[in-house]
Amino acid sequence: MPLTLLPQDNLPRIIHAAPIGICITNAEGRFEMVNPAYCDFYGYAEQELLGQHFTLVVPEAERARLTEQHRAFIHGEADQECREEHEVRCKNGERRTILAEASRLVDAQGEVKKVTYVVDITRQNALQRRLAFLASHDELTGLLNRRAGMSRLDEEIRRGQRYGTLLSVAIIDLDHFKRINDRHGHAVGDEVLCETAALMRQELRASDALVRLGGEEFLVILPGVDRPRALEAIERLRRLIELTPMGQPGLALTLSAGVANWQAGESSHLLLERADKVLYRAKARGRNLALMT
Template sequence: MPQRSTSPPHFSDAALMTLIRSTPLAICITDAEGHFQMVNAAYCRLYGYAEEELLGEEFTMMLAPEHRDMMRRIHRTFIETGEDSDPLIGTPGARAEWEVVNRQGQPISVLAEAVRVEDDQGNVYKATFVVDISEHKALERSLREANQRLTKIAMYDELTGLQSRRAGLDRLEAEIHEHQRYGQPLCIAVIDLDGFKQINDTHGHAIGDEILVGIAELLRQSLRESDAAVRLGGDELLLVLPGISLDQATQAVERIRQTLASTSLTSHALEVTLSAGVAAYRDENQDALLERADRALYRAKRRGRNRVAQAR
């Protein structure tokens, strides 16, 4: 096949300037002192100024006042060496994201890239190419906030603020690994509210929710920072109690039981009690530990409720 010509087109200076002025990419040229010498229509639209309002003005007018001195220093170094001295800018010719302001004082996120150019008389200029990425940054923020909300939903029960079942069981598994590695004591308590279904049937689920919220607050006030309170589902709760013996854990849960029994909850001043089963970890898997605590809980229920039983 015949070779195609690869020689570049020959444009006059006037034609190149027309191209720069008409391109949809925002472009400005500043002199060695940082004053605008040329701004194209896209640059003016981006910032909301007319061309005559910008020419001769310092480029730092587009920045928040607290950033202007830093940008002046960066500009001087760039003009003298072609390099950016500030780590926020990066390597020469590298793209950098900036927060700037338009004529109305509204923030705009831009992606900017600058090149150092000289004219025929040896005068040095800085040509900057700017892209508005505000929508992209806003989308990034929205996605980040959504991920944070999803993470919170996954980690914490929406009603009570206690750890969710998934997060709580992950925490228990982590504590089991800590026990296996360092040998520190580990206990758990499985708690169930006495007659909670009857409360819901009699007073409604809204009152039931108030009770769960109140108990969650009681647990937060009663437990240590190293403990974890988990809502497994419904009115079933799990306490993860590292670093204490079975007797100490039983005493801690007993204090919670006594406090709840003497506390009136909701606007109906309802008296609510709990039953609990407490188990100490003994070289078993998570399911086996939870099952022993559950058996102790049901033993407490059979013995009349409103009591704490130790697992065998």
């Protein structure tokens, strides 16, 4: 059986004082009461909402679904609606995320109403997305971090073992990067790292992966690429970085790279070990060089 509303002389006062957004809609889905917290959240004055359909604050794509959900709830037997996250639209066009829970009630005339309690979880969701992003990405550059990069590499190796597809990798190290931090400060160093990461990411294919291994060291994963094409791709990166001013006028940067082609049955550890060895050969030969095993 539906619950019964509190006496009319108490209900408005309680709803008005509530710290969370509360609205009451009739069986047709039109607002009959909205409290100040509800109005403040959506940016509407009370008189702008009363009499309007509740989908006024719902994105157009969701209106039909939520209208049907409202109808089913009004005519159903459950006294409470399950908590559900919704995206909503404020008066200024801003989109937010709410956690909504509703109760099906009756008024003194026996008409069924729906009272909905709204909690803003936009920031919580944004924080959760941010934490999920940081679990797999480098905070400074936005690239995949070492853990996620190694997972991606193992995934590509498994694909190669199963389907016989090609795979190449490169380990890249920015030459004399410590000098930039020492001479210009870590803020400039961070700026250079971000610019370098963005340049390399733009030059690579969408199917490639760029990973920040740590410090000024990066890993490039090139699925479906043979030895000559892999070296060509990394050489393009080398020339791009060499010719692009970084951080501030007069600040130049180069990179050294070791490129390796995956061999059937080889683990990610052995593959990176080979790439790392050839990287050190490139450094020993004067830096600003990309070499392949």
